[in-house]
Amino acid sequence: MRKLVLLVVLSVSMSIFSQKKSKNLLFIDGAPTTVSEFKRVYEKNLDAIDNEESKSVTKNLELFINYKLKVKEAYKMQLDTAASYKREMETYKNQLSTPYLQDTTFIDQLVKDVYFRTKNEVKAKHILIRLSRQALPKDTLLAYNKILDLRERILKGEKFEQIAAKFSEDKSAADDPKTGRKGNGGNLGYFSAFNMVYPFEVAAYATKVGEISMPFKTQFGYHIIQVDDLKPSKGEIEAAHILVRDTTAVGKKQIENVYAKLIAKESFEDLAKEYSEDPGSKNKGGSLGKFGAGRMVKPFSDAAFALENENDFTKPFKTRFGWHIIKLLKKHPIKPFKEMEKELKEKVKKSSRMELSKNAVVKKLKKDYLIKEPKEARKMLNRKDVRSIPKDSLKNILLSINDKDILQQEFISFIRNRRHLPIFKLYEMFKEEQILNYYKENLIYTEPDYAAVLKEYEDGLLLFELMQQKIWTKSSKDTLGLKQYFDKNATTYNTDDLKTVKGQVINDYQNFLEKNWIADLRKKSVIEIKKKQLKKLIKLYGKE
Numbered sequence: 001m002r003k004l005v006l007l008v009v010l011s012v013s014m015s016i017f018s019q020k021k022s023k024n025l026l027f028i029d030g031a032p033t034t035v036s037e038f039k040r041v042y043e044k045n046l047d048a049i050d051n052e053e054s055k056s057v058t059k060n061l062e063l064f065i066n067y068k069l070k071v072k073e074a075y076k077m078q079l080d081t082a083a084s085y086k087r088e089m090e091t092y093k094n095q096l097s098t099p100y101l102q103d104t105t106f107i108d109q110l111v112k113d114v115y116f117r118t119k120n121e122v123k124a125k126h127i128l129i130r131l132s133r134q135a136l137p138k139d140t141l142l143a144y145n146k147i148l149d150l151r152e153r154i155l156k157g158e159k160f161e162q163i164a165a166k167f168s169e170d171k172s173a174a175d176d177p178k179t180g181r182k183g184n185g186g187n188l189g190y191f192s193a194f195n196m197v198y199p200f201e202v203a204a205y206a207t208k209v210g211e212i213s214m215p216f217k218t219q220f221g222y223h224i225i226q227v228d229d230l231k232p233s234k235g236e237i238e239a240a241h242i243l244v245r246d247t248t249a250v251g252k253k254q255i256e257n258v259y260a261k262l263i264a265k266e267s268f269e270d271l272a273k274e275y276s277e278d279p280g281s282k283n284k285g286g287s288l289g290k291f292g293a294g295r296m297v298k299p300f301s302d303a304a305f306a307l308e309n310e311n312d313f314t315k316p317f318k319t320r321f322g323w324h325i326i327k328l329l330k331k332h333p334i335k336p337f338k339e340m341e342k343e344l345k346e347k348v349k350k351s352s353r354m355e356l357s358k359n360a361v362v363k364k365l366k367k368d369y370l371i372k373e374p375k376e377a378r379k380m381l382n383r384k385d386v387r388s389i390p391k392d393s394l395k396n397i398l399l400s401i402n403d404k405d406i407l408q409q410e411f412i413s414f415i416r417n418r419r420h421l422p423i424f425k426l427y428e429m430f431k432e433e434q435i436l437n438y439y440k441e442n443l444i445y446t447e448p449d450y451a452a453v454l455k456e457y458e459d460g461l462l463l464f465e466l467m468q469q470k471i472w473t474k475s476s477k478d479t480l481g482l483k484q485y486f487d488k489n490a491t492t493y494n495t496d497d498l499k500t501v502k503g504q505v506i507n508d509y510q511n512f513l514e515k516n517w518i519a520d521l522r523k524k525s526v527i528e529i530k531k532k533q534l535k536k537l538i539k540l541y542g543k544e
Contacts, residue, residue, distance in 0.1 A: 027528040069521040074462035103360040117193035123229040125186035127168040131221035147222045161185030191294030238329040240286035243278040245322040255316040255323035372400040475510045
C-alpha cells in the first residue's frame with residue numbers, strides 16, 4: 001500500500017517533452033528544468049491539495065527541487081540497473097503502449113459491424129475442406145482448388161446439402177451410420193455476432209441471401225457458405241429446462257410424466273431439481289442463464305425462441321441429448337446502439353478480432369517506415385537446416401527498419417521454439433513483431449503524453465526503492481538510532497515507554513532522517529533558480 005500511495009503522492013515528474021519555447025526555471029548542477037515542466041507538475045497536483053497555504057508556488061518549487069535531487073541520487077546509485085526494476089518497467093511499458101497499438105477508427109467500425117450482426121441474424125450452410133496450420137503453399141493451393149471445384153458443381157445445379165454431405169470435412173454434415181445421427185447437410189441454422197470464428201462471421205454477413213461465397217480461410221481450413229436468410233434478431237433470452245437423457249420410449253414416458261405435473265401447476269424449478277439429468281443446471285432450477293439463438297443446438301434453440309411469454313413452457317421434445325421441456329424466464333431484445341456501444345466495445349477488445357486492429361496499425365507503419373529486406377540475407381529462409389545454421393554465419397542484416405538493423409541471428413532466436421508453422425509464415429510474424437517493437441521503442445519520441453507518463457512511473461519506481469534503502473529500512477532496523485531519537489524528544493511524547501508510541505516515533509524518525517538527508521543533498525548540489533521566471537509563475541497562479 002505504501003508503494004501505491006508514494007507513487008500517487010510523488011507523481012511529480014517532468015515531461016521530457018517540454019515546449020520548445022519554454023524558458024528554464026532552474027538548474028541543478030547545470031541540468032535545466034523548464035517552466036513548462038514545473039507547471040505540468042504543479043497543475044497536476046493542485047486538485048490533490050486541500051488548503052490554500054499548500055498551493056504556494058514557492059513551497060511547491062522547493063518540494064519539486066527535493067524530488068529532483070532524490071531522483072538524481074537514485075540514478076547516481078544506479079538503481080535503474082537492478083533486474084527487478086527492469087522487469088517491472090518492461091511490464092509497465094507493455095501495458096502503457098497497448099492503447100497506441102490499436103487503431104481506434106478501425107475499432108469503432110468493428111463495433112458498428114458487431115452491432116449490425118447482433119441486431120440481425122443470418123442463416124447459412126457451409127462446406128469445409130480442412131487445412132493444417134502447418135500447410136505449405138502447395139497444400140493450401142490444393143485445398144483451395146478442391147473447394148472451388150465443389151462451388152462450381154453447386155453453381156451448375158447440384159444441391160448444396162448433397163455436396164456438403166458427401167465432401168465436407170465437417171463431420172456434422174453427413175449421416176453417422178454408427179450412431180444413427182442424421183447429417184445436417186452443412187446447415188448451421190441462425191447465428192449472429194461472436195457465434196462463429198471471425199472470418200466465418202464476416203463471410204456470412206458479406207454474402208447475399210441465396211448466393212454462395214467465394215472460398216475463404218479460417219483456422220480450420222477453406223469454406224464456402226450459402227446464405228439462406230437474414231432477419232432481425234430476437235435478441236437473447238433467459239430460459240430453464242428439464243432434461244431426461246434416455247432417448248427411448250422409456251425416457252419419453254418420464255418426460256411426459258413431468259409435463260403432466262407442470263400442467264397441474266407444480267413448480268418448474270422444483271421439478272427440475274428433482275427430475276432433470278443436466279448436472280449443470282438442475283440445482284439452479286434448470287436455469288441456463290442468458291443465451292442467443294446460435295448458442296444451442298438448432299431444435300433446442302428453435303423451441304426456446306418460439307415461446308412468446310415469460311413463464312410459458314414447451315411440450316416435451318427431443319434432441320440428440322435427450323428429452324427436454326423449456327421454460328422462458330425473460331426476453332432480452334436488442335437495445336439501441338448507444339446503450340450497447342460500451343458493452344460491445346469491451347467484447348470486441350476481448351475477442352480475437354482485436355488482432356485485426358493491430359494488423360491495421362502494422363499496415364500503416366509499413367507505409368510510414370523505410371523497410372529493407374536484403375535478398376542475399378533472406379536466402380537463409382530457404383535452407384532446410386535453417387534452425388541449425390552456426391551463429392558465426394548469422395551476422396548479416398536480415399531486416400532494417402529506418403535506422404535499426406536486425407540481424408539473421410535474431411530471427412533464428414525467434415523461431416527456435418516455434419516449430420508449428422512454416423518458415424515463410426514465421427518470417428512474416430517476425431517482421432511484424434520487429435515493426436511493432438520499433439514503434440514501441442520510439443513512442444517516447446513520437447507521443448509526448450506516453451513519454452511523460454512513462455517517465456513519471458520510472459522516477460516514482462526509483463524513488464520508492466531509494467526511500468526504502470535510505471529511510472524506511474534504516475528507521476525500522478536502526479533500533480539504537482530510534483531509541484536515541486526518542487530519548488532526545490521524550491517530552492514530545494509525554495511518556496518514557498517507547499513501546500506505547502513506537503509507531504508515531506518511527507514516523508517522526510523517518511521525517512527526521514529524510515530532512516537531514518535532503519539538507520545533505522542540497523549542500524552537495526548547485527541549485528540556481530531563475531527569479532524572473534518564478535515571479536511570472538507567482539503572478540500567473542496568484543499564489544506566493
